[in-house]
Amino acid sequence: MKTAIVTDSSADLSREDAESLGIFVARMPLTIDGEDFLEEEGISREAFIEAMKNGATVSTSQPNLFNTGTLFKNLLETHDQVLYLPISSKLSGTYQTACILAEEFGGRVVVVDTLAVSYPLLYVTLRAKELAESGVPLVEIKQNIESNSFMFASLIPESIEYLKRGGRIKPAAAAVANLLKIMPILSVTDGEIDLLDKVRTHKKALKKGVSYVVEDRNPDDYDWAVLSGDAPEEDMLEVIAEVERILGRSVVRRNIYPIVLAHTGPGTIAVTCMKKF
Template sequence: MNKIAILVDSSADITNEEAKALGIHVIRMPLTINGEDIMETDGISDEEFIQKMKNGATVKTSQPLLGNLVMKWKELLEEYDAVLFLPISSKLSGTYNSAVLASQDFDGKVVVVDTEMACCPLQFTAMDAKKMAEKGYSLEEIKNKIENETYMFACIVPETLTYLKNGGRISPAAAALGNLLKIIPILKVEEGYIDVSDKVRTTKKAYLAAIEKTIDVPNKEDYYWFVVHSDCEELAKEYKTIVEEKVNQDVQVMPIRAIIMAHTGPGTLGVGRLKKLYY
């Protein structure tokens, strides 16, 4: 039986310590903060990053450096027989396409999955992939199962439109008008895309609408449920209780870290579901 390494990127919102405890691996993505290039998690804490964003820092993100990614694969292949790479959705980053091209030099020992995911669902899926590998599933079998049998849906409510404007998700004029009129957008993440699902006039209405949109699905026991947040943990715990009462399932509270927060900003709250894989 092949020994398979499971690799995610920074968009999975996982620390090195958490990844080690789970038995999975992470390739880090670069950040540019006020023109200074750093590697996510290196040289800046979550608290420092949040404060810089609140202070108006200009933040940009990039896909993993291709040279670093290839080096990571080679490093893992010294210990493992093969690598399964689960990057952020191809609809949100060029990571997937770059990785697929680079993997062609590895004689089938590196397989890249188009997850159509970001944030904590990548962690959940990585753990499922690890369990499937331990059961003897092949690289292609795991890839096909993830790409064909699972998907995530989430609704995200940002505290302000400023960061979406800075990331090019909405125009400066739309952001200025929205902030002036106190319009709160509800963003949906579905099939790997982020799009505006609805707009309401108060934050509380936005949170409740996000929950209702997310839980509108039969067989709720077939999903992992989660509430994600950036710098608003107590609020996330409050809404975790509401979601748990509605779906009668365990709900995990997970942080949004730098790579995703760079686009949504501090104060963001989201609720989502991920279809479980059965194997």
């Protein structure tokens, strides 16, 4: 059976990469100073980052229901079935909405709760594509991913300013943190983003963020990546070198795209591991 593999913008997948990988993307809306765009269609990653740096107020929302339904309908004209792997249900209502929408297609659309975002979501999507191409039924792929996939990431923002703008840190707390040069480290695991630690200075946060991900894990059990939200190249190279030194192997380098950057800010670095399954 011919299967269309679909994810959403939070998988940090450019239009060009999506086409080359044979993956379809439900693009998520971005709002910049009250003006609406579609990620990777109405505005580029570079323009979005520049807007944030210039102080723009930004927000994100789940893919438009009508647009997603139209995407499914069009794909089912050329494919037998659709497997949709959206952002974690704990970060967005996209999964729940898609499940309701899927009921309109008589079992030809299967929706997976990935509990993932950013590159780990792309990782799971690519694994799903491999399984589908080998003939595994979509329901089994869904069960496999929801039962066996695991990811952990540390997110190290370059500045707490964007966390303050997004409401993750209160203004008074942000002022104290700036005064004392305290930097947060966020974790992404089990589909949620939480505060993992607070340390003095950004350099220490980068080093601590690496250790949280790579220590006490068997390198052979995971795939590894370091992600950049337009972070300084010096910082990226330093983090990649430290991760590769500890693991004794090379790691994937990817960019973070606007859906995630809207909440963490440009300059963010993420270190992530995805359990092989």
